[in-house]
Amino acid sequence: MKTLTALATLAALGLAGTAGAEIRIGATVSETGPAAFLGDPEAKTLKMMVEKLNAAGGINGEQIALTLYDDGGDPNKARTFATRLVEDDEVVAIIGGTTTGASMSIIPVAEDAEIPFISLAGAIEIIDPVKEWVFKTPHTDRMACQKIFEDMQAQGISKIGMISGTDGFGASMRAQCLEVVGDYGIEVLADESYGPTDADMTPQLTNIKNTAGVQAVLNPGFGQGPSVVTRNFRQLAIDLPLYQSHGVASKGFIDLAGPEAAEGVRLPGTALLVGDLLADDDPQKPVVTAYVEEYQAAYGEAPSTFGGYAHDAFAILVDALTRAGSAEPEAIRDAIEQTAGLAGTTGVVTMTPEDHLGFDLSAFRMLEIKDGAWTLVQ
Amino acid sequence: MTTKRVTLLILAIIVIASPFFFPSNYYYRVGSLIFVNGLAVTGMVILIGYAGQISLGHAGFAGIGGYACALAPVHLGLHPGLAAILGAAISGALAWAVGRPVLRLKGYYLAVATLGLGILVSMVLANEAWLTRGPDGIEVPDLGLNDLLEAVGIDLSNSQFWYFFSGLVLVIGAWVALNLYDSPTGRALRALHGSEIAARTVGIDVARLKLQAFVISAIYASLSGSLLALQNKFITPDVAGFMHSIEMVTMAVLGGVGSVLGAFFGATILTTLPQVLTVFQEYEQILLGLVMMLCMIFMREGLLPSILRALRGKDK
16 A cells, blocks of 8 residues: 555656646657658658757746657548547647648547647638637648739739649649639639649640640649649640649759759749748748758758748747747647747748738749749749 | 357447546547447458458448538538438448449459449549549538537547447447348358358359348448548548558458457457557558468468467367
8 A cells, every 4th residue: 555655656746747847749740651741841840849949948948848640641540649649648739730631630639629739731721710729830722822823913914724633732722723813814724634643744735735825824733743744844845834833842843843844933932942042131031041951950951841831830839838938728829829920931920810820922932943943033 | 149149248348348448538539440440340241251252442432421421411401410321321322233243253353343443432532522622621510419418418528429439339230240140141141151152052142142241341331431520520532542441351351350359359459550559650551461461371260260269279
């Protein structure tokens, strides 16, 4: 009996000890599986940032303990891991949901348990309508469409052809683009699609080429599809401007498509890709430069836009934890909602009760590929 | 006879007693996933274990069941519970339409046909975005049963409710499957599993029986898909994916495809494994393949029957 009491006391002490010394946050991202190229940089970024923060003394003197799960891009697993984070690991906030499906599966868990959740996925449904406990860092697909159409409008383009991937990203962005295209007085004359693993898009592009009146081509999609489209586009010698989406805003795209084929391709991207080209007084410049340097030093490769989403999510959370001065989920949620003027890699974030994304179109930069490198379109 | 009672008793005890050992609510979630998978695998027992047929596309039926719960309430105004039944009916009808011509042939043609069917269903779910909202998935309305329980004073968390509800459905599913086993149909099925020619000569309508087993197992898969969609309140085309079909077969084969309890055992192992070995996510598919190969080579009856035999010390 005595031993038992002693053990219980010891256990209680141990628990109290850990609870006082660390803030537990959880993450579930798609480190492996079909969305690994998104989830892998996200996981690496989170690990790197937690390590750095703890080495610097943590938040208000408390260390951060990160529990990271790999859901393999399976929404059902993402939900299970979210439940595990909430119920078993007793975290105070969740970052993750690499794909829209995974994020949407985590939302009911976060809402039920009243734990703040910062999503890393693109779709607008995640924050529209606004959900009390859900925030997100990436631009919505709709904003990418609007940015592209704005640029087209400025170029005097009013009739376009579209070729979209049928994967989640491409399908969702295509739908969003078609919804807002009318606002810019632009007409979609051809609307083609391709499977995410197709190796040749010449038939679809020929259809677009043969459609009279098309002034530019837009390709919503990510993964290898857009590079194939870009290559085929040049092979068919289609003499029109080609617009890609933010889904391919990484060096990998230029390498895969080849610098010659990618020459002149325009796409909306984040400040992350063009850190050194930003004006010196740009509030995002120091954040972006520091992140790129640290990531490069830690992993020996350039970070991608997607790692940037995780960077921003963690920065928002740390900022909120610091201001809240407490690790109660309720206090953290309120503090996240009051985030103001926080410069991230994606944009300068100012949250409100009506806006759980926190920035507008201006956060996007219109980029053009020249000689195999990114340039800013002024 | 006694096996039936023993099996049901064991299942019921597992469902009711396990929560006493749960350190947190999270284990209810894992438990309910085991029961949901267990239900689908019970269907596989009827198809593989009783009728000796293989299906590589049962996730397609789970997809139909799941999406029925998402779509029917919105478009047809059906209650989600009724939508699950509608999904089961559609799955059954589809299985019948596909199985009828295929199952007249001898051999494993069903595997090929269902392989195509499963991929087709998952492609339709992913590509027909106007209806299914595409690969990003779609919300599923609440079943509303938990609120009803709350109104009569039984206050369960969401995870707890789904644990007990899926457990109940699994026990009912097992009961039906076990009854089938002892029925004339079940005997006939086992006869044709043993030797199709012998079964035919004693006057068994082989094609019709196989078709029955296929349709019933499709309904099981469909209901498991519905249960999953309803408890997640969200569903994506992943549920109908090829790997999910393979998982179902592996669970059944691993645990022991001849017995309901064995299949449940297989579902338990393969559902909890990824949770225990979270670091091995990358190798999960390799592990699945390895487990299936080893089972086929060393324990052709599955884990549970092989262990039981070893315990009894019986020779062959």
